[in-house]
Amino acid sequence: MNHLITEVSKIENLLKTSAVKTITMYRMNFDGKRAYVTTEPFNVYSGLTGALSAATFKGNIESKRIGKWRDKMIASLGGQEAQEGYLQTLADFGTLTHSALVTIKNEGKLDWALEQDQAYAYFENSAKENGIIPNTGVIRSQVFDYCKAIAAILQFCYDNVTEIYAIESMCKSDELMIATPIDFCASIKTKEGDVKMSVNLKTSSQIGNHHREQVSVEKYLWNQTYPDFQMDKTAVLRNKDWSLKKGIPTYEFEVLDKETENKFLTNALDRLRICKADQNSTYYNFKSEVQLFTGITKLGEAPKIETKTLEALFKESQNIEQLSLANTNENN
Numbered sequence: 001m002n003h004l005i006t007e008v009s010k011i012e013n014l015l016k017t018s019a020v021k022t023i024t025m026y027r028m029n030f031d032g033k034r035a036y037v038t039t040e041p042f043n044v045y046s047g048l049t050g051a052l053s054a055a056t057f058k059g060n061i062e063s064k065r066i067g068k069w070r071d072k073m074i075a076s077l078g079g080q081e082a083q084e085g086y087l088q089t090l091a092d093f094g095t096l097t098h099s100a101l102v103t104i105k106n107e108g109k110l111d112w113a114l115e116q117d118q119a120y121a122y123f124e125n126s127a128k129e130n131g132i133i134p135n136t137g138v139i140r141s142q143v144f145d146y147c148k149a150i151a152a153i154l155q156f157c158y159d160n161v162t163e164i165y166a167i168e169s170m171c172k173s174d175e176l177m178i179a180t181p182i183d184f185c186a187s188i189k190t191k192e193g194d195v196k197m198s199v200n201l202k203t204s205s206q207i208g209n210h211h212r213e214q215v216s217v218e219k220y221l222w223n224q225t226y227p228d229f230q231m232d233k234t235a236v237l238r239n240k241d242w243s244l245k246k247g248i249p250t251y252e253f254e255v256l257d258k259e260t261e262n263k264f265l266t267n268a269l270d271r272l273r274i275c276k277a278d279q280n281s282t283y284y285n286f287k288s289e290v291q292l293f294t295g296i297t298k299l300g301e302a303p304k305i306e307t308k309t310l311e312a313l314f315k316e317s318q319n320i321e322q323l324s325l326a327n328t329n330e331n332n
Contacts, residue, residue: 011168204238
């Protein structure tokens, strides 16, 4: 087994029936970098977040603020010794949220006993996978925060959503070789009537310019991928730390106006194109071939080194994943 490709997962619209036919891609970590793959034809795309980071001048005050917020969250939930592992579970928070959003769309309600059981098992397993000894107090805090977050999403859907078209669905740009999943696309009530929007779910303490830039590019990528099912606007949805005494979940929902969206999009696209064209700083730096030692070498023999393509390595990772899944099912 090679260790260049890890954490391979299939990404497709979580809704079984939808008004838009979305593409299927695979998310993976390749040599420490986030990438997305199409299989027919085989193409590798950089993740949007990594591409924007590579094309951003360092020392961005927004990045520093986010770092401070994460450190504060870590300290309150388990101490600095769990920093790396907790950040991974924080990144995985979206997986649970997307699942809850599907339930809200399909059933119009949330069963808190079920949500808490699923979240507890998820966070416990995530801790183990990240090398952390599960701590009941920390996990219970994570579960409670998760429930507060999806309660706010439930309230948001009741207040604003007419229809949800896609949840965690892929979009891409073949020019920029960038891909990203969109949290959800929906028809949102406005004073002017229902408007199709791409929406990004955030867990941060406030909405910043890096969020506005991200959603501007997300809408651009979506409309590039689905010209027959265009989004008219883009938005950021953030659950607030709402008061338990009042009992009504609150959220912040910011829809970008056309001028703001165009400003962030134009700036981002210019930087991304310059960055991709610069061989020394490009975000698109996935090796097409790698060399690996292979077979068994005895004393006095020369070791065998095999050159493998990224496509071959990806197919191997898929075979290993399917074999592992088959073994798990057999043991169960």
